[in-house]
Amino acid sequence: MSVDRQLPEIRFEGFNGEWNSLILGENAKFTKGQGYSKGDLVESGSPIILYGRLYTNYQTVITNVDTFVTEKDKSTKSIGGEVIVPASGESSEDISRAAVVRMKNVILGGDLNIVLPNKNIHSIFLALVLSNGRVKKELSSKAQGKSVVHIRNSDLSDLNIIVPSEDIEQTQIGNYFQKLDNLINQHQKKHDKLCNIKKAMLEKMFPKQGKIIPEIRFRGFSGEWENKGIEEISKVFIGLVTTMTTSYRNQGVLLIRNSDIKNNRFEFSDSPIYLDKKFADENSSRKLMLGDVITVHTGDVGTSAVVTEKEEGSIGFATIVSRPNKNIVDSNYLSVFFNTDIHKNFAMNVSTGDGRANYNLKDFYKLKVPLPAIDEQIKIGLLVQKLDALINQHQQQITKLNNIKQACLSKMFV
Numbered sequence: 001m002s003v004d005r006q007l008p009e010i011r012f013e014g015f016n017g018e019w020n021s022l023i024l025g026e027n028a029k030f031t032k033g034q035g036y037s038k039g040d041l042v043e044s045g046s047p048i049i050l051y052g053r054l055y056t057n058y059q060t061v062i063t064n065v066d067t068f069v070t071e072k073d074k075s076t077k078s079i080g081g082e083v084i085v086p087a088s089g090e091s092s093e094d095i096s097r098a099a100v101v102r103m104k105n106v107i108l109g110g111d112l113n114i115v116l117p118n119k120n121i122h123s124i125f126l127a128l129v130l131s132n133g134r135v136k137k138e139l140s141s142k143a144q145g146k147s148v149v150h151i152r153n154s155d156l157s158d159l160n161i162i163v164p165s166e167d168i169e170q171t172q173i174g175n176y177f178q179k180l181d182n183l184i185n186q187h188q189k190k191h192d193k194l195c196n197i198k199k200a201m202l203e204k205m206f207p208k209q210g211k212i213i214p215e216i217r218f219r220g221f222s223g224e225w226e227n228k229g230i231e232e233i234s235k236v237f238i239g240l241v242t243t244m245t246t247s248y249r250n251q252g253v254l255l256i257r258n259s260d261i262k263n264n265r266f267e268f269s270d271s272p273i274y275l276d277k278k279f280a281d282e283n284s285s286r287k288l289m290l291g292d293v294i295t296v297h298t299g300d301v302g303t304s305a306v307v308t309e310k311e312e313g314s315i316g317f318a319t320i321v322s323r324p325n326k327n328i329v330d331s332n333y334l335s336v337f338f339n340t341d342i343h344k345n346f347a348m349n350v351s352t353g354d355g356r357a358n359y360n361l362k363d364f365y366k367l368k369v370p371l372p373a374i375d376e377q378i379k380i381g382l383l384v385q386k387l388d389a390l391i392n393q394h395q396q397q398i399t400k401l402n403n404i405k406q407a408c409l410s411k412m413f414v
Contacts, residue, residue, distance in 0.1 A: 009411040016167045019414050025157030032087070033076050033112035034152065036069055041164065046071040048107040051086040054097050054326075059181040060099045060127050061290055069107065076114070078106040080153045080199070081123045083115040086201045089149055092143035095151050113153050122371060124174030131411045142220055144238055144337050159183055163414040172413060184401045191394035198387045202340050205380060209342075221376045227368040235323040238297070238361055239316025240286050248273055253280035254314035256288070261305050263320065263339050264332075275315060285314050291331040295320040295338055302347030304338035308333045320364055325412060332381025335368060377381035395405035 034050060049058075053067065078101040088111045089095030098115075100123045108114060117126050129135045135186040138159065143149040164170050204215040210225040218408070230236060239256070246254075252274040260268050280287070288294070293306040297320050301378070312360045324331050337343055350363035371377065 006130035006178060006414050010129055010408075011164075011412065012169065012172050015164065015166065016218075017165055019162045020162050022120060022161050022163060023157075024117075024121075024126075024159045024161050024237070026113050028126075028157075030153040030157060031086070031114045031116075033077065034108050035072055035075065036107065036109040039291065040069045042070055044068050046075075046107055046359040047103075049084065049101065049112070050109040051084075051088065051111040054086050054099055055089070055094065058099050059185065060098075060131070061102055061124060061178050061181065065103070068289070071107065074109045077251050078104055078108060078125070079116075080104045080405070081115065081116065082108070083123050083127045083130070085113040085115065085151060085156060086107060086114050087369065088148055089143070089331070090148065092140045092149050094134040095143050095149055096130060096139040098125050098127040100127045101269060105166055113151060115153075115156060117236075119167075120174070122162060122167070122170040122174055125163065126161065126179060127414060128177055128409070130156075130159075133413050135161065139205055163238040177408070180405045180408075182323060182399060184398055187379050187394045187397045191243075191391055191398065192324065192392045193396070194387060195342055198384065198391070201387075202336070204385070206337065206340060206342060218376060218379050221372065221379075225370050225372045225374070227370055229365075230322065230367045230369055231331045233369060233371070234293075234334070235325075236361070236364065237286070237321050237323075238267070238306050239294075239319040240283055241318050244275065244279065244322040246278040249276050250274065251255055252277045254311060256294060256311065256316045256319060257289070257306065258299045258317070258319055261296050261303055262322045263292055263298075263303055263333055264305055266305050266311060273274055280315055283315060288312065288314050288316060289323065291326070292326065293322040293324065293331055293335050295322065295364070296359065297361075298353075298356055298358050301351050301357045302344040304335045304339060306335045320359065320361065328374070329369070329371060330381050332385060333377035334369065336381055336384045338403040343367070 007020065008019070036050065038050060038052070041048075045334035046070045048067055049062065050067065051063055080102060081282040082101045083098050084101060085098045086095055115126070117123060130139060139151065139155065142155040143151055151279060201216070205217065207214050207225055212226075214225070255273040255275050256266065257273070260266050267324070288307045288311060290307055290309060290312045290335075293304050294316055295304040296302060296316050320332060324334055346367065347359045348357060350366070351359050
């Protein structure tokens with residue numbers, strides 16, 4: 001990026017020439033939202049945007065509002081095209097966040113700075129500039145306060161905004177990022193919908209406390225479920241708990257830590273830890289086998305995943321290992337049950353520790369597992385596997401698109 005020449009690193013084909021410097025205060029009108037807080041929200045009424053939602057719910061362009069209030073006199077309402085910036089935030093790094101209100105007659109709540117740019121600066125382009133890069137850093141540096149920081153319209157007014165000399169280039173940049181946000185939103189909605197479906201099904205596919213039959217089950221299955229102790233259905237042991245940092249290597253036998261275990265899957269960092277092969281062979285009794293179920297002992301207690309071919313032969317570090325009796329319990333089913341609220345609540349209730357929770361083996365031994373017939377277990381396990389695969393696909397797309405967005409934001413502005 002060449003700030004001296006005021007040119008971005010990359011731009012759309014067909015555009016050239018330097019960008020122009022504009023003082024925002026000379027090219028915009030400013031006002032403030034007023035009144036209203038979270039305590040004023042009602043189920044239905046007049047749509048409102050509260051400043052806190054900019055941190056949690058809205059992308060660069062706001063086209064739908066899902067919070068409402070009973071309207072008061074002299075409320076500040078949008079005319080469409082305003083850029084709103086929080087006037088308060090938890091930190092100077094986070095407060096520089098802007099969004100465009102596309103709709104008319106939306107109430108703009110208190111603690112919102114409202115900027116209406118003139119024709120020289122497009123609203124979406126301005127919101128992107130305020131939320132990223134050089135301008136974001138400059139605006140963040142103006143934030144004042146300790147436990148809560150504040151930004152005023154006068155801070156915004158002083159900003160030097162560098163814009164393309166041609167209106168159409170601003171428009172194309174804004175449209176490009178709006179399309180990215182729309183794609184991210186689409187995947188996020190599908191991701192959240194699948195998560196809700198999975199949660200609802202898991203709540204009904206296992207018998208409630210004191211019951212022996214679940215609310216819903218696959219067609220063709222009937223009969224009562226039975227509860228069996230974890231030691232009746234699997235061999236249980238703990239992973240290595242000895243100090244082994246001197247045996248860490250860049251390659252060798254994979255070490256699985258509690259932090260690597262996620263809901264029905266493993267998620268390793270870019271630099272996974274391996275153990276010296278000789279050291280691992282000396283502890284071969286702790287090596288994991290295909291189908292073992294690994295459960296978090298310290299941290300997000302109860303969270304579990306099944307060992308696949310990728311993790312076979314690895315060793316867990318202070319993890320709880322269940323090696324299922326395949327004639328009694330299916331590995332995927334057992335992992336699914338371990339990740340339900342039923343088991344997670346049990347794990348939390350028996351855990352010890354002031355800071356990080358510890359799920360001790362003596363308490364794990366007390367666990368009772370609800371079991372249908374093995375073929376019904378397999379169906380439940382496969383169903384959740386399919387849902388998890390779809391959820392992960394959407395999450396991967398969200399991550400990929402966010403990475404593309406961040407890379408473009410760092411190169412397409414001055």
